[in-house]
Amino acid sequence: MFLSILxxxxxxxTIALSTLGVLSRKYRRARYAFHLTLYAGTLGFMSVAGVFIxxxxxxxxxxxxTNYLVARCFYGITSPLxxxxxxxxxxxxxxxxxxxxxxxxxxGNHQSFLDILYLGRIFPKRASIMAKRELIWAPLLGQYLAAxxxxxxxxxxxxxAMTAMTTAGENMKxxxxxxxxxxxxxxxxxxxxxxxxxxxxxxxxxVQAQVPIIPVVCENYHRLFDGSTRFESGDLRIRVLPPIxxxxxxxxxxxxxxxxxxxxxxxxxxxISAPGPGQGAERRAxxxxxxxxxxxxxxxxxxxxxxxxxxxLDGELISGHGESTDDDEMxxxxxxxxxPKTE
Numbered sequence: 001m002f003l004s005i006l007x008x009x010x011x012x013x014t015i016a017l018s019t020l021g022v023l024s025r026k027y028r029r030a031r032y033a034f035h036l037t038l039y040a041g042t043l044g045f046m047s048v049a050g051v052f053i054x055x056x057x058x059x060x061x062x063x064x065x066t067n068y069l070v071a072r073c074f075y076g077i078t079s080p081l082x083x084x085x086x087x088x089x090x091x092x093x094x095x096x097x098x099x100x101x102x103x104x105x106x107x108g109n110h111q112s113f114l115d116i117l118y119l120g121r122i123f124p125k126r127a128s129i130m131a132k133r134e135l136i137w138a139p140l141l142g143q144y145l146a147a148x149x150x151x152x153x154x155x156x157x158x159x160x161a162m163t164a165m166t167t168a169g170e171n172m173k174x175x176x177x178x179x180x181x182x183x184x185x186x187x188x189x190x191x192x193x194x195x196x197x198x199x200x201x202x203x204x205x206x207v208q209a210q211v212p213i214i215p216v217v218c219e220n221y222h223r224l225f226d227g228s229t230r231f232e233s234g235d236l237r238i239r240v241l242p243p244i245x246x247x248x249x250x251x252x253x254x255x256x257x258x259x260x261x262x263x264x265x266x267x268x269x270x271x272i273s274a275p276g277p278g279q280g281a282e283r284r285a286x287x288x289x290x291x292x293x294x295x296x297x298x299x300x301x302x303x304x305x306x307x308x309x310x311x312x313l314d315g316e317l318i319s320g321h322g323e324s325t326d327d328d329e330m331x332x333x334x335x336x337x338x339x340p341k342t343e
Contacts (some may be wrong), residue, residue, distance in 0.1 A: 028230065035231040038081045046074045047140050054147035064126040066148035075120030083233025086121040090240035093214055094124055103172035104243065105206040107261060108216040109269060110182035112189045114225050118218045118238055126177065169209045189227055193220040193273040195266050198258045207254055212243035215265045220273040237272045
C-alpha cells in the first residue's frame with residue numbers, strides 16, 4: 001500500500017523537479033525555486049543521514065568527528081548542486097598547533113540559513129554543537145545531535161544555562177575544543193555588507209577562560225541569495241582573521257574587545273564582498289569608523305519557502321532567530337569546534 005502511493009509520488013516529483021530545472025536556465029524565479037528545493041532537500045537528507053553517520057562514528061570511536069563528516073558531506077553534495085563554491089583565505093588559523101590542542105572562541109557573521117553551507121566548508125574535525133534543550137525531542141534532528149555529542153542548554157532556566165556555559169568553558173580548557181558563536185544574535189541579510197551590534201556573551205567567556213578570539217567572515221552574498229527572489233550560482237570568499245588575544249584582560253575589557261572584533265570583521269567583510277546587483281563596480285574601502293546596522297530581517301520568503309526543517313535549522317540551531325537575549329547573555333546557540341592555530 002505504501003509503495004503504491006510512494007511510486008507515483010516519486011514520478012510526479014521527478015517530473016516537476018526536472019521541469020523546474022529546465023525553466024531555471026532561463027527564468028530567475030524558477031532558478032530560485034529550483035536551487036532552494038535542492039538546498040532544502042539536501043538539508044533534509046543530511047538530517048536523516050546524520051543519525052546513521054553519528055551512530056557509525058560513535059562505534060568507531062570518532063564521535064567528535066560526526067559533525068565534521070556531516071558538514072563536509074553536506075557541502076560536497078550541495079555546492080555542485082546549487083553552483084556555489086566557497087574559497088577560504090587564512091585557513092591556517094583554523095589548524096591546531098603541532099603536538100597540542102588549545103581552546104579559542106570563534107565568531108562569524110550570520111546572514112541567512114545559507115550560512116550552513118559556509119559552515120560545511122570550514123567545519124573542522126573534533127567538533128560538537130551546542131543547542132537549546134528542546135531540540136533533543138525533535139524527530140531525527142534531536143537524535144542526531146545527541147548521538148554526535150551535542151551540549152544541550154535550557155535557555156528558559158538562566159541558572160541552568162549559565163551552569164552549562166561554565167561547564168563548557170572548563171571543558172574548552174581541559175579537552176582543547178573551541179566555541180563557535182554568531183555574536184550578532186540574529187540574521188543580518190542586507191544588500192550591503194553590514195554587521196549588527198555584537199552581544200557580549202562569547203567575549204565574556206573568552207576573557208573568563210583566557211582564550212583567543214578567532215573572527216571568521218563570509219562575504220556578503222545578497223547578490224547570490226536574497227531570501228525571496230534570487231538564488232544564483234557563483235564563488236564566495238571566507239576570510240579567517242588572525243587570533244585576538246585575551247590574555248591579561250578582565251571583564252571591564254569585554255566591551256572594547258567586542259568592538260575591536262566587530263571592527264576587524266566589518267573591515268574584512270567590506271573588503272571581500274563583491275558589489276551586488278545595481279551597485280557600483282568599486283568596492284567600498286574599509287574604514288575604522290562604522291555605523292551600526294539596523295536590525296533588518298529582509299523581505300520574507302514567498303509562500304513560506306524557508307519554512308519547515310530549513311527555518312528550524314536556521315532559527316533554532318544557528319541563530320535563535322526570533323528570540324532576543326540580553327547584551328551580556330550567551331547567544332542562543334553556538335558550535336564547539338577544534339582549537340585554531342594561535343600566533
